[in-house]
Amino acid sequence: LYTNSIVALDARTGRLAWYRQLVPHDTHDWDVTQAGPLYEATIGGKTRQLMATAGKDGMLRVLDRDSHEVLFATEVTTRENVDAPITLKGTHACPGVLGGVEWNGPSYSPATKLLYTPAVDWCSTFTLDDEIRNVPGKNYMGGGVKLDPPPAGWKGWLTAVDAITGTVRWKYKSPRPMIGAVTSTAGGVVMTGELTGDFLVLDAATGREAYRFNTGGPIGGGVATYSLGGTQYVAVVSGSPSPFWVDQNPGAPTIFVFALRP
Numbered sequence: 001l002y003t004n005s006i007v008a009l010d011a012r013t014g015r016l017a018w019y020r021q022l023v024p025h026d027t028h029d030w031d032v033t034q035a036g037p038l039y040e041a042t043i044g045g046k047t048r049q050l051m052a053t054a055g056k057d058g059m060l061r062v063l064d065r066d067s068h069e070v071l072f073a074t075e076v077t078t079r080e081n082v083d084a085p086i087t088l089k090g091t092h093a094c095p096g097v098l099g100g101v102e103w104n105g106p107s108y109s110p111a112t113k114l115l116y117t118p119a120v121d122w123c124s125t126f127t128l129d130d131e132i133r134n135v136p137g138k139n140y141m142g143g144g145v146k147l148d149p150p151p152a153g154w155k156g157w158l159t160a161v162d163a164i165t166g167t168v169r170w171k172y173k174s175p176r177p178m179i180g181a182v183t184s185t186a187g188g189v190v191m192t193g194e195l196t197g198d199f200l201v202l203d204a205a206t207g208r209e210a211y212r213f214n215t216g217g218p219i220g221g222g223v224a225t226y227s228l229g230g231t232q233y234v235a236v237v238s239g240s241p242s243p244f245w246v247d248q249n250p251g252a253p254t255i256f257v258f259a260l261r262p
Helices: none
Strands: 005-009 016-021 032-043 046-055 059-064 070-075 091-093 107-109 114-122 124-128 143-147 154-162 168-174 189-193 198-203 209-214 223-228 231-238 254-260
Touching: 005 032, 032 107, 046 114, 059 114, 114 189, 154 189, 189 223, 189 231
Parallel strands: none
Antiparallel strands: 005 016, 032 046, 046 059, 059 070, 091 124, 107 114, 114 154, 124 143, 154 168, 189 198, 198 209, 223 231, 231 254
8 A cells, every 4th residue: 555655654653644655556666765855945935844755766756744745746867668568578668677766865955955866877678477476485576677788778867956846957977877875065065976986076056076086986875974173074985885786896895084174
């Protein structure tokens, strides 16, 4: 019943408060992977409590947390043949089984009023089985899937979307899927990482590149920023995120810490 849904629970009792299914009748393994961030915005003179959500179908949606209305849905990666039925011969569709918004979700900046969403651009050919049956202990998908071969068949995006209207303000294209976390700061920058191994800092308003540093291994983890003794630091996780995403050097699991000097 609650597959691919936003589910809100009472924090004290655990009882269901409300839910909203976003990807009904899922035939592509398009999970809803993120519930957040939460923010408020003034729309039509009224302050509304909002929530961003994204998933493997490649859509960024914003919901009103009181009315549960979907205010907008914006594409953040390639979407093709999304409504085409899966056939015995195979149907090529985007996002693929490992496409869309996977490991890490959007970041919201109150300064720019933008949502920044990393995404995988990787299509697949989905094939329906002659006989659909569940075999205990076996992967059960009702069919087969063939990923487009990397590296030619994949890339990634970081998309900046107006958090009120859903309009795309800018896009950054990466040569590999983007699965690392995105952190936006009051200093007007967006920080993220790429599977190329690059730690990347972009201007939050324009998407212009401000800084790049290669860590020697693909980045699929978090980007944390903190202050200590009057100095701001940024910590980045690098190396060996998953066999799904590593086509060359897996790197070594490492935490890099940068210091921002005055």
